[in-house]
Amino acid sequence: MFSLIKDLDAEMAKRGVSGIVVLGATTLANPDLIYAVGGNLARGGIYFKRKGNNPLLLVSNVDVGTARKLGVVRRIETYTQWGFEELWTRSDEAMAHLISAVLRHEGVSGKVGLFGRSDLASGIYLANRLGALGVRIVGGQPPTILEAARETKDKREIDEIRNVGRKTAEIVSEIVNNLSKMKRIRGHFQIGKRRATIGLVKSMISTKIANKGLIAPEGTIFAIGPSSADPHNSGVNTDEIKEGRLIVFDIFPQAESGYWFDLTRTYVVGRAGPKAEHVFETVYEAQATSLDVLEAGLTGEEAMLAACDVIERAGYRTVRAVYEGKSKNVSSGFNHSLGHGVGLTIGERPNLSLLSKDPLRAGGVVTVEPGIYLPKYGGVRIEDTVQITRNGYEQLANVGKELEIA
């Protein structure tokens, strides 16, 4: 956990902040708090860190054991010890008094950043009350201190992400295996004894996700034909699986640890026609080219431009035309960004987009996911989650990239 404390100290120094407080009534959907405490706490907690010092974590009595087991924060105390047992009744007033008392005790006198996810109204009230108690609360534009610290992943985090990645890869292989064994009965594909619909495949995916101890709070995309041409369409349950049509399978599950994984493959059952093949080969090459240039120091924009070059050379449009003011929008072609950070969320720093001018940092974990979408026909997207290293990148899960399911 030295890396976490070092990361936070560096970011605090950069912004002239002398203390940070990370809080939440739960760690659920609260990536900053999970990151600071190293895992899940049923009733959340309040994490304090003075620049240069070891952090202090306050939890309710019932969570002391769990907090110790997480092993990230060494100094653990309870609300009761601080005389604030009533905190569990959720009073922002009591919370403000407790936080200001702890900050005083820790010797924090300069600017203080408040982190963790909260209802805005209640967070703003808390900040105002703290201000009245003499605490100098500062807001922060993205990336906040915690977002910046979360950008680089340490070994424990990479292990967690690899673990989700391994299970995700298994699910994808199992589904491909099921599809390869489909039988055609009176013109319709069947999986086992049931009609092979998108709905059936999605329920098989859900079951596999559950069986591996993962969850998919944001769903799964399994879309065939025209629906696959819309990157936001998660698939139409009544659509049937048919030969020769593009299928985009984008799976993004989360483990109990809070870490996510994000993987997309595109398939065609049976033979792909020349149109599908050309789109697929272009996306494949675009991804390979971006991955090839990816390394610490490169900017997200440069990684994305590498993909745009390949795609435009093959005759498809990209979102670059919009950035250059040549077009209002890109209805056909590569119309989203190349990738995004993955960790305790699936939408964090760094971004691989045309607006990302900051150099990528070693230890960052990103998706690399070019796509080409042809309205009314279908789409192709190939996505891997990889770790950025000093001289390149490392795959965090391995799944073949064959287009055809024979």
Place this chain on the structure above:
Amino acid sequence: MFSLIKDLDAEMAKRGVSGIVVLGATTLANPDLIYAVGGNLARGGIYFKRKGNNPLLLVSNVDVGTARKLGVVRRIETYTQWGFEELWTRSDEAMAHLISAVLRHEGVSGKVGLFGRSDLASGIYLANRLGALGVRIVGGQPPTILEAARETKDKREIDEIRNVGRKTAEIVSEIVNNLSKMKRIRGHFQIGKRRATIGLVKSMISTKIANKGLIAPEGTIFAIGPSSADPHNSGVNTDEIKEGRLIVFDIFPQAESGYWFDLTRTYVVGRAGPKAEHVFETVYEAQATSLDVLEAGLTGEEAMLAACDVIERAGYRTVRAVYEGKSKNVSSGFNHSLGHGVGLTIGERPNLSLLSKDPLRAGGVVTVEPGIYLPKYGGVRIEDTVQITRNGYEQLANVGKELEIA
């Protein structure tokens, strides 16, 4: 949706707020935003409401169709129409300018409440920027306007909750059915051909949850014997199911609509001894008694006291002793509150606790879940999710309450 707008107007009037803004980059884990817009939006949105007026919702171009289908907000516009296409790059600065422009356009000049879940640092920054642009942002202590409005559920919400409740009840019945068919092989129970461990049952539950299109972001409790004596223990995977031991089965899944359900039953496989039976009958009676008095106008405290009376009369301790200062804590007995609101979260208003002095409102949905826990032995909890009505309550799902699985 008239009830939603009426609820919001009433709460705004009560607090002297002339406008509210509900926002978020996603509706995931953002109950205020789901409530305001009526469902999920992939990229979230910004909801504006001036007191007495119909709301306005701003979304990205890709979410316009979805927002229309949700059918709750009639006035839907896009960031692009307002000249803020760049909002998708997530700039709190641009966000502040857009919000202040829309508020001006809507004629909101008084106090404005900001809602939705957000990173605190970034929310505080946004509030400060809005302040600098002349918007009078106010914070709010719990319950916020949105929390108070969310407390009463309209017909659409009740239908959603009933729907999750029906599926939850089916899962519980199916699991009980599986347990009733266990075979004993060489002294160990088996389900099918596998040893009947808590881990196996929990994976069966996960699969059923997934198959019904639900998720369980906070897990499931299935704990036997001593682990069931700790209300926070979700069960030990390696524990085996054995005869005569108390099993607490607490299941709290969420539907894609965002609505949750919360249900607990306690079982014993085979015959329950007199100790387990006495605890069970006491909890059963405590729940029946609380449900009996439950109706709009009662306070949460009164509902809880009804349960405490029954439990204390039967010779067990309750948390009332702590409130009356007679005890530091209750290690054995009824040591949590009677219930909590259920809706777009499983921890919202109203609370049924000894600190809840406000009268309950008709249309509120709450759990009623007394429990008795005997350390090193086991626990019993019986929980239903019900709707509070003017003269009583209504069950939102029906599952038998037999202790023994024969």
